[in-house]
Amino acid sequence: MEPAQTLTTAFRQWDSLLDLAKEANVWVKVSYFPEAVLGSETYPFRRAQQHFERLVQSVGTSRLIWGSNFPPVARACSYAQAL
Numbered sequence: 001m002e003p004a005q006t007l008t009t010a011f012r013q014w015d016s017l018l019d020l021a022k023e024a025n026v027w028v029k030v031s032y033f034p035e036a037v038l039g040s041e042t043y044p045f046r047r048a049q050q051h052f053e054r055l056v057q058s059v060g061t062s063r064l065i066w067g068s069n070f071p072p073v074a075r076a077c078s079y080a081q082a083l
Contacts, residue, residue: 007040007048018054018058022059026063027063028065030052030065031065031082033048034076035073035075045077068083069082
């Protein structure tokens with residue numbers, strides 16, 4: 001079993017990611033959010049949602065990529081919750 005991480009650990013480079021995401025040729029995969037906070041919070045991932053909202057405000061939705069990340073996402077939540 002993987003050790004639980006804190007939100008501080010999960011988002012330790014968040015500001016750098018936001019800076020990188022602002023570059024014109026960068027897209028960000030966002031389907032890993034549930035797994036990134038595994039062990040520090042559970043669905044509906046309220047604190048992680050704050051980071052996601054900040055990303056959307058920073059770069060918009062047109063450069064965000066989502067995939068099911070199934071079956072690994074099942075470690076953190078159900079497939080329906082991941083959607």
